[in-house]
Amino acid sequence: MDVIIQLQRQIADYRASLYREGYVDDQFTQLQKLQDESSPDFVVEVTSLFFEDCEKLVNNMARALEPRAVDFKQVDSHVHQLKGSSSSMGAARIKNICIAFRTYCESQDHEGCLRCLQQVNHEYSQLKIKLQTLFRLEQQIVAAGGSIPVIQ
Amino acid sequence: MESTAQEINTEDLNLLNRSNSSVSHTSSLQQIVIHKQRDNKPLDGKRILVVEDNDLLRRLTATSLCKLGANVERSTNGEEALNQVCKALSDQKKEGDSKSLPYDYIFMDCEMPIMNGYEATRLIRIEEKQYDVHIPIIALTAHAMPEEASKSFDAGMDFHLTKPLQVDKLMDVIQSPHKQ
Numbered sequence: 001m002d003v004i005i006q007l008q009r010q011i012a013d014y015r016a017s018l019y020r021e022g023y024v025d026d027q028f029t030q031l032q033k034l035q036d037e038s039s040p041d042f043v044v045e046v047t048s049l050f051f052e053d054c055e056k057l058v059n060n061m062a063r064a065l066e067p068r069a070v071d072f073k074q075v076d077s078h079v080h081q082l083k084g085s086s087s088s089m090g091a092a093r094i095k096n097i098c099i100a101f102r103t104y105c106e107s108q109d110h111e112g113c114l115r116c117l118q119q120v121n122h123e124y125s126q127l128k129i130k131l132q133t134l135f136r137l138e139q140q141i142v143a144a145g146g147s148i149p150v151i152q
Numbered sequence: 153m154e155s156t157a158q159e160i161n162t163e164d165l166n167l168l169n170r171s172n173s174s175v176s177h178t179s180s181l182q183q184i185v186i187h188k189q190r191d192n193k194p195l196d197g198k199r200i201l202v203v204e205d206n207d208l209l210r211r212l213t214a215t216s217l218c219k220l221g222a223n224v225e226r227s228t229n230g231e232e233a234l235n236q237v238c239k240a241l242s243d244q245k246k247e248g249d250s251k252s253l254p255y256d257y258i259f260m261d262c263e264m265p266i267m268n269g270y271e272a273t274r275l276i277r278i279e280e281k282q283y284d285v286h287i288p289i290i291a292l293t294a295h296a297m298p299e300e301a302s303k304s305f306d307a308g309m310d311f312h313l314t315k316p317l318q319v320d321k322l323m324d325v326i327q328s329p330h331k332q
Contacts, residue, residue, distance in 0.1 A: 027316055034215050042215070049208055080263070084206040084294070088316040 004146035011137045012149055023130055028090030032151045047131055050089045054124050057082045061117050075113060076105035093123045193221030194323060198256040201225050203233040205264040213259060213317050229264045230272030237276050241283050258289045270307035277308040290325060
């Protein structure tokens with residue numbers, strides 16, 4: 001029983017830190033609420049879809065930013081997609097970088113775009129580690145016979 | 153928000169029916185359960201078309217709507233949506249049911265490749281004239297700028313919501329008196 005209570009506290013604390021540090025926002029909470037008995041792995045599934053999408057888009061952006069004559073409309077369309085995905089995921093940091101990224105696309109600022117791409121890459125790796133940690137904690141609690149604390 | 157009445161499922165109700173001789177007690181209990189279920193499924197029986205090019209967003213919007221009880225169909229761009237609506241309208245006419253709406257609502261993302269939401273809506277409105285119907289179309293945009301709202305209304309959309317979909321705002325729109 002103690003183990004479960006400890007794990008529940010760990011999960012609650014870890015979740016709180018993710019919000020506090022701006023990794024996720026309220027939309028992530030909304031995602032949790034969509035998970036139920038009929039779709040018990042909803043959050044994990046959506047998260048892995050998001051990371052797949054992220055990887056694909058980042059690669060597309062990198063390729064589009066390679067040539068000397070960049071097609072900024074192309075880059076912008078990828079950033080637009082990522083902004084939509086990250087916003088619906090609640091991935092706040094990534095979303096915010098995308099907002100800045102789009103203005104660099106608009107002003108056709110190659111350097112600015114490359115900087116944003118680097119930031120996106122960084123935040124994507126960070127978020128992946130954070131969420132994998134959270135899911136692992138949740139798995140542990142279920143394995144110990146407990147239940148994942150409900151998000152308020 | 154959850155009440156204990158909601159946790160009573162049909163199995164328990166049957167047991168209650170058998171063990172409890174008082175008919176009025178169980179029927180009022182049943183009414184509470186049905187009422188709670190209806191509260192949780194405000195879109196029960198509604199046919200909704202979600203038009204969105206972003207896979208993740210499309211999935212999320214559809215899931216949110218399904219959870220509210222709706223039957224959801226999906227399109228990935230404006231052209232697909234237009235074709236789907238045209239087909240639904242003509243199928244209905246063939247079945248002799250041209251007056252009812254093929255969809256109770258269409259959730260239309262505005263920025264999409266191939267054909268955007270504004271264009272798709274304009275063309276849907278033209279098609280609808282042949283059948284004298286008007287499907288409520290809800291525009292979905294990334295921001296809540298007044299220019300975007302007026303652009304949606306100019307294209308023929310009925311309501312405007314921001315992405316990602318928020319259930320309380322959605323319910324405000326659905327329950328608003330302005331409905332055809």
